Amino acid sequence: MAKGFKAAGIAGVAALVLTGCASQASISGGVAVSAVGQRGDTLTWGWSLPSTWDPVTSAVGNDVHALTLLYEGVTEVNAKGEAQPGLAQSWTYAKDGRSVTFHLRPGLTFSDGTKLDAAAVKASLERGKTAKDSTIAPQLATVESITADSATDVTLHLTQVDYQIPLLLSGKTGQIVSTAASKDATNLATQPVGAGPFILKSYVPGSQATLVKNPTFWNADKILVTNFILKPTPDPSVAVAGLHSGQFDIADLTASQVSGVKAAGFSVETTNVLPVRVLDVNNAVKPFDNPKVVQAISTAIDRQALVKTANFGYGQPVWQPFPKGYVANNPELDNLYPHNVATAKQLLAEAGYPNGIDIQLALGKADDPVGELIQQQLNAAGIRTTLTVQTPGVNNYITRRYPFVLDQFNARQSPVQALQVLFGAQGLMNLGKTTPAALPAAVAKASGYALTDPAYPAAIQDATKIAVTNMPNVFLFTVTRFAAHSPKVHGLQNWVDIQRFEGVWVDK
Numbered sequence: 001m002a003k004g005f006k007a008a009g010i011a012g013v014a015a016l017v018l019t020g021c022a023s024q025a026s027i028s029g030g031v032a033v034s035a036v037g038q039r040g041d042t043l044t045w046g047w048s049l050p051s052t053w054d055p056v057t058s059a060v061g062n063d064v065h066a067l068t069l070l071y072e073g074v075t076e077v078n079a080k081g082e083a084q085p086g087l088a089q090s091w092t093y094a095k096d097g098r099s100v101t102f103h104l105r106p107g108l109t110f111s112d113g114t115k116l117d118a119a120a121v122k123a124s125l126e127r128g129k130t131a132k133d134s135t136i137a138p139q140l141a142t143v144e145s146i147t148a149d150s151a152t153d154v155t156l157h158l159t160q161v162d163y164q165i166p167l168l169l170s171g172k173t174g175q176i177v178s179t180a181a182s183k184d185a186t187n188l189a190t191q192p193v194g195a196g197p198f199i200l201k202s203y204v205p206g207s208q209a210t211l212v213k214n215p216t217f218w219n220a221d222k223i224l225v226t227n228f229i230l231k232p233t234p235d236p237s238v239a240v241a242g243l244h245s246g247q248f249d250i251a252d253l254t255a256s257q258v259s260g261v262k263a264a265g266f267s268v269e270t271t272n273v274l275p276v277r278v279l280d281v282n283n284a285v286k287p288f289d290n291p292k293v294v295q296a297i298s299t300a301i302d303r304q305a306l307v308k309t310a311n312f313g314y315g316q317p318v319w320q321p322f323p324k325g326y327v328a329n330n331p332e333l334d335n336l337y338p339h340n341v342a343t344a345k346q347l348l349a350e351a352g353y354p355n356g357i358d359i360q361l362a363l364g365k366a367d368d369p370v371g372e373l374i375q376q377q378l379n380a381a382g383i384r385t386t387l388t389v390q391t392p393g394v395n396n397y398i399t400r401r402y403p404f405v406l407d408q409f410n411a412r413q414s415p416v417q418a419l420q421v422l423f424g425a426q427g428l429m430n431l432g433k434t435t436p437a438a439l440p441a442a443v444a445k446a447s448g449y450a451l452t453d454p455a456y457p458a459a460i461q462d463a464t465k466i467a468v469t470n471m472p473n474v475f476l477f478t479v480t481r482f483a484a485h486s487p488k489v490h491g492l493q494n495w496v497d498i499q500r501f502e503g504v505w506v507d508k
Helices: 063-070 118-130 235-244 255-263 291-300 303-310 341-350 369-380 415-423 437-447 456-470
Strands: 024-028 032-033 042-046 075-077 083-085 088-093 099-104 141-150 153-158 198-204 208-213 227-231 248-253 270-281 356-362 384-389 404-409 474-485
Touching: 032 153, 063 208, 063 227, 083 088, 099 118, 118 141, 118 153, 118 255, 235 248, 235 255, 235 474, 248 255, 255 270, 255 474, 270 291, 291 341, 291 369, 291 384, 291 474, 303 474, 356 369, 369 384, 369 404, 404 415, 415 437, 415 456, 437 456
Parallel strands: 042 227, 042 248, 356 384, 356 404
Antiparallel strands: 024 032, 075 083, 088 099, 099 153, 141 153, 198 208, 208 227, 248 474, 270 404, 270 474
């Protein structure tokens, strides 16, 4: 895992520009420009289509990458994960830290031609806070009220000091939706209207999204392709053929695909990113309501074997939701529950299950090698595990139908937000909807420090420790992002968080 993540996001992770051909001769304003040759007008990306095009009701963390094509946040995060200007060109905190004013760029518009001013930002954020099916409301809990102070100044008045807001508003929590379009939430799910780099031209659910460049995007001069096609990640059997034929210019891969794609002559860029694999556990359901049962499960799992065998050697074992080097990573949690089958059996006996237990592990797909290996490891410790595949289209974060699920936590732009999503009483990934009594105060304390305050790392790490040692989530290993690309693609960067496409161009 890359080291050197820092408080404002992540530092020391190189924004590696992928090598192309000799025509990529210079950098202008941070964007690769071509010295010779002609640019193509279309880029095709193999990535997952979103569960919905509405950032307020999206319940899949991975959706943020697709949504960022169409929506711009109040802020952005750069390739290192640090907060930087987006729709707002700057922001100012009050001296007491209880409010923050974002200064919008003048003359902004949505892709439908309507004004994107302070009133529109206010309406969009208020919708995120109050909409019935909002999945981002818990992240806006410290926002007491919002005022549009002028056409370009919008102020968030807070219930407590919270210096995480600029990071928070760089993801889908801060993506601003057209006021007119948001009046019909049903249509918004398939007909999005934002102010991002592209505009949705056509959409076939499960098949393809066709986008065109948004000429009114504030940073439109950095968008170097006119057409952008988003297709679901190719199946391993067709990934190489799709790259050869030009069906995909960039293809997101799984660990199992990497060797085959490399063998076919394509370079594969790897990025150590924030997401981690995790077992979601509902501690309001037996036998998971007994902490020793959950500890037995964690102790029975050989994380290093998961990395080596099921994930082809990529990733690092973790016992917490943050990778090593990240500001919220608490080193005291390393190897929290060392793999030991005898200890796992003892914990089960202490929990009242001397003869073992029978549980069911839900998978997102039937052929997940991680799930199969976990089953073997748990069985060896007397945790007799059967595998089931989740019903397609059933959102377990909402229904909580499955109490034990192999999942992936796709991180959040703010570490405080991540703790709320995972462990907060209303957190999307908190299946049991319980939270440690000491956690809210610890989170509030961490939020009260500016990101550059020397006291901030210790405070956020303390909150992490409280959450991890009191909650049932079983974290497994870090995620690596793999991207194979055609030699025609230039200027692509390795982003540790949200993938963006400013400065990316293709040969004709």
